[in-house]
Amino acid sequence: MSTPIVANPGAGNPPGPPLWLLAEVTYKCPLHCVFCYNPVDFAQTESELSTGDWLRVLREARAAGSVQCGFSGGEPLVRDDLEILVAEAHRLGFYTNLLTSGVGLTAARAAALKAAGLDHVQLSFQDSTKELNDFLSHSKTFDLKRRTADLIKAHDWPMVLNCVMHRLNIDYIEQIIDLAVELGAEYLELANSQYYSWAELNRDNLLPSRAQLERAERITQACRAKYGDKIRIIFVVPDYYETRPKKCMNGWGNVFLTVTPDGTALPCHTAKMIKGIAFPNVRDSSINDIWYQSRAFNFYRGDSWMKDPCRTCPDKEKDLGGCRCQALMLTGDAANADPVCDKSPHHQRVLEAVAYAQVPDAERVTVKPLVFRDPKNSRALTV
């Protein structure tokens, strides 16, 4: 999900349409990735939206101006009505994207999705090294991903390969790039893990050292030169290494609308962690009301909510103060500046994590075990 969609021109007052609809159709997933951004308490989700609910969400979002629809999760292929949802999204005029681990994409389902009008498949890889891939995703999925990539090519879908990068796999970046080329991917997203949810729990194990990052960037540059137009490689460094924050989601309630498996509508994948805001549910409100009228979607729109240093910062429109969730996690208040910014009085929190990332694994005194994203750990961590 890192290719940016164009920002609404003149964002702010009144807001433009929710151009991007992310339909997280289920939290069920055969993988157990240690960097998953799904909420740590996902196992508490009781009832998933029905097929009928999702069809209504698609119609309402399209009428409100959504153009991109991503089917995500969890693993969206776990839902056996995915083809029905894709067909309706296609009929409505959405550009339809399937964000998948590839598990469950049989030849029959691929053909059905093609017939339903699916426009694009983004396939996630953990790493190109079979052993590490299986370790990081905690399942035997690597061979399957190769077969899935072949299916994607056979159905003539543009293929984006996505590999979340981190301390444990970043040293294999050259093998990952070579594999993406071999599989015929048009785009390769090598985005470093962002530290939310499960990735935040595992941050010390996942944040790469500066030397690792510099090496990875050098190799990426060399591969771009080597492969030219054959593949477009996008490399994103962890924002902990920046001194100015990202313009998260292109602004709160600006282009992006996530609907979670239970129907909660969010301005970003992880916003539900902000407990002070009651997020609306598509079972109770229309997409139009949620986007334009709800208190939640207006909460951090514009800049009137900002505190210092953001309020008086000349760059405030450039980054809108960064990420609300990151501000909450690292400072305790979502309205603070994202502490990635070196103007934040809490920037030290980020510097401490970065300093620890420079300590070689062998020299670390306490080693926290990796926490895999699965229902058992989810329940254990939610009390």
Next chain:
Amino acid sequence: MSAAPGDAMADVPVAMDLQACPRVAKLFKLQWEEVQKSWVLLYPEGMVKLNGSAGEIMSRLDGATSIAALVAKLEQQFQTTGLQTDVLNFLALAQRHGWVKL
């Protein structure tokens, strides 16, 4: 991202075969968006919003109409002359972005 015909290259002559028949590249889906009142190009997880003139040109590409015929059509429809340079400049830009194939 939006595109304006002739942007930043108005004076650069573009070498392009006027008999070529451009089409929208396979990776992109071109459609009119009523809510945005504009033509947009959709591609994996992204969108390019086209300005008025870019939309008028792109929406007429069908892989069968030559550039020369396209220019004539536009000049007739908008009752003007001398559009060839603007059209060629835009097509060159669109080709560089991979939006059209000649």
